[in-house]
Amino acid sequence: MAHRGKAKPAVPRLRFPLTEKELRRLFDPKTWSRARDYVGAFESPEMAPREIRGDVTGNYGTYTAILRRVGNELECACSCPAANDMDCKHAAALGLTYLHDPGSFKDIPKTNRTEVRALADVSKFLKGTSLDALVEELRARGITQKQVVEILGINSGLFGSAKRLEKRGRRYGFLNACKLACAYLLEVVEQEGRPD
Numbered sequence: 001m002a003h004r005g006k007a008k009p010a011v012p013r014l015r016f017p018l019t020e021k022e023l024r025r026l027f028d029p030k031t032w033s034r035a036r037d038y039v040g041a042f043e044s045p046e047m048a049p050r051e052i053r054g055d056v057t058g059n060y061g062t063y064t065a066i067l068r069r070v071g072n073e074l075e076c077a078c079s080c081p082a083a084n085d086m087d088c089k090h091a092a093a094l095g096l097t098y099l100h101d102p103g104s105f106k107d108i109p110k111t112n113r114t115e116v117r118a119l120a121d122v123s124k125f126l127k128g129t130s131l132d133a134l135v136e137e138l139r140a141r142g143i144t145q146k147q148v149v150e151i152l153g154i155n156s157g158l159f160g161s162a163k164r165l166e167k168r169g170r171r172y173g174f175l176n177a178c179k180l181a182c183a184y185l186l187e188v189v190e191q192e193g194r195p196d
């Protein structure tokens with residue numbers, strides 16, 4: 001991994017750290033130039049500490065583009081039919097939009113599982129949490145994804161693809177049911193571990 005210099009940043013620190021140089025490395029030059037058309041075209045772009053996302057109208061529909069940090073690496077994803085992520089002008093444009101106008105990105109409303117007190121909180125919880133994060137939380141408590149699908153009687157292929165597709169900005173109805181089921185399992189595991 002390249003060592004990053006400690007040069008003083010010329011711009012105020014971004015809440016989702018990103019540089020144009022780093023962004024440019026993710027895309028081929030042709031995609032990069034086509035991205036210009038979509039800069040600033042995102043509807044209600046959102047951010048979390050390790051992710052920015054936004055919906056944009058493309059040639060064949062509305063797509064969700066995502067940039068996220070995995071460790072120190074920057075990853076992109078999009079629900080559009082681009083052959084691969086390097087070819088996605090929407091993800092490139094999302095990053096450029098953020099660099100030009102970080103203030104246009106609103107925080108993704110996040111409700112923790114333990115803060116869900118009313119029915120109205122449930123959809124906020126579902127929106128602010130990924131299936132992947134819930135599976136990781138279960139794994140940290142010693143429950144593997146294989147065990148999860150066995151306990152729930154869910155087809156493991158469908159569960160796995162719901163999780164993968166969400167990472168690419170695609171949400172299916174089945175996804176939220178999986179999330180709720182995982183949240184319930186976490187509740188049970190926590191109760192088991194709690195002394196009377």
Ligand SMILES: [Zn+2]
Pocket residue numbers: 063065078079080081082088089090091
């Ligand atoms: Zn795209």
